[in-house]
Amino acid sequence: MSVSEKDILIIGAGILGLSSAWYLAERGARVTVLDREPIKDAASCGNAGLISLGHPPLTRPGVSVQGLKWMFDKRSPLYIKPRLDGDLARWLWTFHRHCNQTHYEGTMEVLCELGRLSADCFEQILSETEIDCDWQRQGWDDVCMHESSLDHAEEEAKILKRFGFDSERVTGDELRADAPAYTDDVVGAIRFEDSATLSPQAFTAGLARELQARGVTIRTDCTVEALLKRHDRVEGVRLEGGEELTADATVLAAGVWSDKLARAIGLRIPMQPARGYHRDVVGLETMPPRGCVLNETFIAVSPFHDTLRLAGTLELSGFDAPWLGDRLAHLTKAGGTYIHGVDRATVTQEWAGYRPCTADGMPVVGAVPRMPGLFVGTGHAMMGMTLGPASGKLIAEAIYDETPALESPLLAAARY
Numbered sequence: 001m002s003v004s005e006k007d008i009l010i011i012g013a014g015i016l017g018l019s020s021a022w023y024l025a026e027r028g029a030r031v032t033v034l035d036r037e038p039i040k041d042a043a044s045c046g047n048a049g050l051i052s053l054g055h056p057p058l059t060r061p062g063v064s065v066q067g068l069k070w071m072f073d074k075r076s077p078l079y080i081k082p083r084l085d086g087d088l089a090r091w092l093w094t095f096h097r098h099c100n101q102t103h104y105e106g107t108m109e110v111l112c113e114l115g116r117l118s119a120d121c122f123e124q125i126l127s128e129t130e131i132d133c134d135w136q137r138q139g140w141d142d143v144c145m146h147e148s149s150l151d152h153a154e155e156e157a158k159i160l161k162r163f164g165f166d167s168e169r170v171t172g173d174e175l176r177a178d179a180p181a182y183t184d185d186v187v188g189a190i191r192f193e194d195s196a197t198l199s200p201q202a203f204t205a206g207l208a209r210e211l212q213a214r215g216v217t218i219r220t221d222c223t224v225e226a227l228l229k230r231h232d233r234v235e236g237v238r239l240e241g242g243e244e245l246t247a248d249a250t251v252l253a254a255g256v257w258s259d260k261l262a263r264a265i266g267l268r269i270p271m272q273p274a275r276g277y278h279r280d281v282v283g284l285e286t287m288p289p290r291g292c293v294l295n296e297t298f299i300a301v302s303p304f305h306d307t308l309r310l311a312g313t314l315e316l317s318g319f320d321a322p323w324l325g326d327r328l329a330h331l332t333k334a335g336g337t338y339i340h341g342v343d344r345a346t347v348t349q350e351w352a353g354y355r356p357c358t359a360d361g362m363p364v365v366g367a368v369p370r371m372p373g374l375f376v377g378t379g380h381a382m383m384g385m386t387l388g389p390a391s392g393k394l395i396a397e398a399i400y401d402e403t404p405a406l407e408s409p410l411l412a413a414a415r416y
């Protein structure tokens with residue numbers, strides 16, 4: 001068998017699974033992607049679409065303490081449903097231990113490099129395909145209501161400068177001259193010039209179509225029940241209904257559900273499902289010209305053609321808890337204080353989905369030690385749309401034993 005003839009199974013048709021498929025197909029692999037759902041409801045379709053290079057991890061110094069305070073504020077971006085849950089308690093404790101400066105500095109170095117690689121991956125994929133996803137490489141604005149927030153955002157932006165990502169401070173008037181959409185309450189913004197926005201649904205579905213045109217098989221309505229492990233080797237998967245599929249390599253890219261499949265064969269990838277919501281609105285007189293984050297609320301906003309998407313909230317309630325209507329409503333209510341008319345605009349879509357969050361804030365990418373045949377791509381939390389293509393490339397490089405474009409113990413499955 002020549003190296004290019006590998007048979008690969010990928011569990012999950014989100015951005016991680018599809019990006020891995022792209023780079024594997026590029027190497028001549030025979031790839032089958034399996035997903036239990038059509039490509040439209042996963043986090044990879046419902047996210048805010050900010051391709052935010054140099055986005056910091058959740059594990060920032062002070063965040064765990066701030067999070068405790070937020071728990072008692074109904075409008076805060078974080079909600080933790082109080083419950084007796086050993087996994088959650090362990091996750092929170094590990095998370096707290098990683099919210100320190102040393103870990104932060106180490107993670108930023110890796111995430112910035114991964115972000116840069118991902119930007120190249122997006123440019124490559126878009127130049128080689130016909131995907132129409134409203135890709136706009138014109139940065140995003142961290143939009144502030146208070147001078148103190150603006151000063152703080154500027155300090156944070158200086159950290160990114162060290163890693164080669166430029167930003168500039170713009171006043172409220174400069175912002176409004178460029179974008180009359182912003183209200184007079186906005187005092188200014190930090191503009192991150194290297195980043196981009198896209199319609200995540202259009203990119204993900206478009207990538208799936210392009211892969212199929214290149215011979216990749218995508219099976220939806222196809223639930224993987226278990227990974228097949230014989231002795232130490234992972235040889236494929238068993239589907240619901242009993243069908244078994246074997247492969248030279250299996251990629252576990254099932255988002256936050258990867259943990260459950262991994263546990264059954266003795267691999268731990270502890271994650272919490274961090275639910276977020278989006279609301280799409282239409283009918284605004286003026287739109288922000290580029291993506292933005294409404295600084296004091298952590299709401300991410302992206303313009304896609306005539307639609308404005310507002311996305312936010314990080315809710316640790318486990319799976320399938322009822323939607324929190326007040327948090328969903330808060331997206332447009334708070335949005336209207338920054339952007340004219342958002343609170344009165346017509347809502348065309350509401351959605352909730354899960355970010356796969358590891359307790360150390362870092363993705364898990366690459367080969368699994370002592371389990372030949374198994375590769376993982378998950379745990380990208382709030383950065384998966386941004387970093388997914390680069391992680392997919394690293395997974396393909398690992399499967400083909402190539403020198404990786406980026407290697408770090410902070411990404412390795414071996415850390416668990």
Ligand SMILES: Cc1cc2nc3c(=O)[nH]c(=O)nc-3n(C[C@H](O)[C@H](O)[C@H](O)COP(=O)(O)OP(=O)(O)OC[C@H]3O[C@@H](n4cnc5c(N)ncnc54)[C@H](O)[C@@H]3O)c2cc1C
Pocket residue numbers: 011012013014015016017034035036037042043044045046047048049050051052222223224225253254255256257258261274275276277278300311312353354355356377378379380381382383384385386387388
């Ligand atoms: C509100 C919100 C806003 C966000 N905004 C941004 C943003 O602006 N920028 C950014 O970079 N990131 C953002 N993110 C994060 C990003 O969406 C995720 O990190 C990313 O989509 C995760 O991709 P994934 O492929 O790992 O998982 P998913 O997209 O969840 O895909 C996993 C797939 O696996 C399938 N699956 C699971 N179990 C099985 C099984 N047993 N058998 C078969 N299939 C299975 C699922 O059906 C799913 O399709 C946001 C997330 C949310 C919730």
